[in-house]
Amino acid sequence: MNHDGAAPETATTRPEPPAPDVVAERPRRRIWRVVRNVAIGFVTLIAAIWLVLFITKGRFLKEPFERTVAHLIDRPVKVGGDFQLYFAPLDIKFLAEGLTVANPDWTTRPHLFAAKRIDTRIAPWSLLFGRRRLRWLDLTDASLDLEWNAAHTANSWTFTSDGKGKPFELPVIDRASLVSTALRYRDPRMDLLADLDFSTIRSRDARIGEAVRFTGKGRVRRTPFTLNGALLTPNDTAARGRNRLVLNALAARNRITMSGTLPSLADIEGVPLAVTARGQNAAELLGILGIVIPQTRDYRLKATLVKREAAYRFGDMTGRFGDSDIVGAFTVNNGGPRVHVDADLTTRSLDIIDVAPFIGYNPDLVASRGVAVAARAAGAAPARLLPDTSLRAEGLRAFDANVRYRVARLRSDSVPVTDLSVTVALDDGLLDLSPFKFTMARGTVASDIRFDWRRRPARVDYDFRMADTPIAQLLGGFGVAEAGTTGTIRGRLQLQGDGDTLHDSLATARGRIALVIPQGKLTTRNVQLSELDLGTFIQKMFEARLKEPVALNCGLVAFTVRGGVAAADPILIDTRKNVITGRGGFSFATEQIDLAFRADAKKFSLFSGQSPVGIGGYFSEPSLAVVTPQLLGRAGAGLGLAVVAAPPAALLAFVDPGDAKGAACGPVLAGATAKAQRTRDGKPRDDVGTGASGKAEDKPRKKFLGIF
Structure with a gap:
């Protein structure tokens, strides 16, 4: 204690607290040591892994x-x-x-x-x-x-x-x-x-x-x-990156090239590719895609191919097949149960030989050796024309199609056809060509054709309707003169048959064919020959008036078809001077023709054969029989009169009194059957047959759905 009794102070002194920066440094050092150790460990681990x-x-x-x-x-x-x-x-x-x-x-x-x-x-x-x-x-x-x-x-x-x-x-x-x-x-x-x-x-x-x-x-x-x-x-x-691809392929005698720039390897989605193809037969090329068409002659095509999912579109297509051109576009879609084809095609000039495959002919044979040889190669019997080649029904259920096809002109020596258009619809073997239109000699033909390949054999329906067509243009290639001819013709063919070939479908056909000739004039010497009015013919020949028009009042050439046999029902042509009637018919099965025409004068004729003119033979080789047994009989009778009486009496056998009954043109222009035909006096005609043939079954006829 000190002198005043107070406790003495301790000699120990308290340490002063560390500075704040020293306190903060310590954790950082610890973190750094941890990071360093981790890094060293990581590097060591990596090095160890790398080394291992x-x-x-x-x-x-x-x-x-x-x-x-x-x-x-x-x-x-x-x-x-x-x-x-x-x-x-x-x-x-x-x-x-x-x-x-x-x-x-x-x-x-x-x-x-x-x-x-x-x-x-x-x-x-x-x-x-x-x-x-x-x-x-x-x-x-x-x-x-x-x-x-x-x-x-x-x-x-x-x-x-x-x-x-x-x-x-x-x-x-x-x-x-x-x-x-x-x-x-x-x-x-x-x-x-x-x-x-x-x-x-x-x-x-x-x-x-x-x-x-x-x-x-x-x-x-x-x-x-x-x-x-x-x-x-x-x-x-x-x-x-982008890839330029060039590919050449050979398949079934078809050469195909493809080129284009792909965005990446094997990626062709939406990429335009240039495609060219050439070969002997486009049917082989499309057959690769599962599409069945008739065979063609040599072809060459080029187009732009664009794939979008299951659809392959061939656009900007141009090319030729045979002697015909073709442009347009088509799409092949593989997305459904069957391949589906959608196409718009146009041909400026279609050679008639290139049409041959669509009815069963080989176009190369038609071009080199003619229709008759091609028909025999297609299974037809000698002298027959209708081919017996199958229209490949087995492939028409493998794909569906909607095709629109237009042709500006059909090149043909005899039949002038222009402005052809057809819509083809194929649905599981049911093939419709409807509408199928074309202009023939300034007349329009509208038609509908159906092939039902779901049936075996196929059921085929033909329906052709021809509007008023000038005869001069229609038959100009067969000798009918255009100058002075004002006659027209219209008609309808309506048949149904069963068969996988054109021949078989017609050989079993039933239905009606009718051609109506309204009033007009016809200039041709063949009419005088068919009338066989020798007096008129010789008179015109000596007077140099062979091209004087024949005045037609009305005419009807019609046939009822049963079992492939067509019987005249009726053949009746009324002219200013004569009434021409016909009997007989023809067969689609054998292609034989057996027709007889007879002309009766309305006025007196001094020298007239007035015996039937026969048309026989086959579709491929028709024959005209001008000198018939009836004419020979008249000649024999004339010879007898000349012997018994006097030579001038022989002319009596060839005199035509001119009693032919003019036809009522109403039933004629309506395309009516023989039973409905009348004379101008309203009486039933008994000179135009019954519409029956001995080669066909005599069954009741269905009413013809005419357009007259």
Whole structure:
């Protein structure tokens, strides 16, 4: 204690608190030490991993690699031989022998990808940024199998089982060597299978060279083909850029070329491709696509092909078949249960020989040796014209179609046809050509034709309706003079038959044919010959008036058809001087003709044969019998009178008293049957037959749906 008794002070002093900056530095140092230690550990770990991988070449990662990749792409992945995966030194070194990537279960091949050996180095940073880059790629004996499923809803190169994953994309490759590379493509909907072999590919500095060439073979709709082609911009292709493709194919004697620029490898969706085709028969070309048409002569076509999903559109098409031209566009759609074709086609000039296949003739035979030879080659019997060639009904249920076709002019020596148009509708074997219109000699023919291939044999309906047509233009190629001829003709053919060929469908036909001739004038000597009024004919011959018009009041040439046999019903032509009637008929089955025409004068004629003129033979070789037994009988009677009485009496056998009964033109112009025909006095006619034939069944006739 001090002198005043107070406790003495302690000698211990309290330490002063540290400065604030010293307090803050301590945690930072601890964090730094942690980071440093972690970094050192990480680097050490990486170095250890790198060292382990480098020493072991990463071979122990084989099974983890298979499991990981299989999980990512939802496909089994196997490496059958050596496997290496390590850093060398910074790039990722990858080597696999016997590498396979499986296909989905529904495919026909077990592997999407298989390679005997794949050796590559991968830039690791490119994997982090999603842009895969290979420093080099050595690929040996590799094969890639690409397939669509039957429903065309999934393919083998889209990873994930539901088909909704991302398709495989090519990486960027700096240097490559590809030896013995093969590609297989299969599309069941198109019935297409292609196997391609690529030439050895070598590249440096991400440049492959001028072209990558390939060859191959395959089958499309049972038709084998071979092809060759090239990728003309392989460097752009390898860099996932645009690709110029050229392809040449040979299939069923058809040569096809295709060229264009694709946005990427194997991507043709919406890309215009230039296509050319030429061959001996366009039916073979379209048959590859499953489309059945009659055969054609040599053809050459070019068009622009654009694919959009299941539709393949061939636009801006131009070309020729035989001696005819064609332009337009058509689309082939494989998206339904059957192939569907939609087309708009136009021909400026259609050669009649190129029409021959549509009724069963070989156009090359028609052009070189004539219709008769072509008919025999098509199965027709001697002297017949109607072909017996099947119209290929078996293929008309494999596709559907809507086709609009127009022809400006049909080149023909005898029949002037222009402005032809037809709409073709095919639905599961039911083929309609309706409307089918054309102008013939300034008259319009409108028709509807139906082929029902759902029946066996096919049921065929023909319905042709001809409006008023000038006779001079219609028969100008057969000797009818245009000057002085004012007569017209109109008519209808309505038949139904069963058969797979034109001949069979007509040989079984039933229906009616009628041609009506209204009032007019006709200039031709053949009329006088058919009337066989020798007095009038000789008088006109000596007076040099052979082209004096024959005045027609009305006329009807009609036939009722049963079982392919057409019987006159009636043949009745009323002129100013005569009434011409006819009997008989013809057969579509045998193509024989047996017709007899008789002209009776309305006025007295001193020297007139007045005996029937017969038309016989076949469609291909008709014959005209002017000197008939009736005429010979009259000549014999005249000779007898000359012997018994005096020579001038022989003329009495050829005198025509002129008692022919004029026809009532009303029933004639209405196209009525023989039973409805009347004389001008209103009495039934008994000189025009009954419309029956001994070769046809005598069944009640149905009312003819005429247009008269």
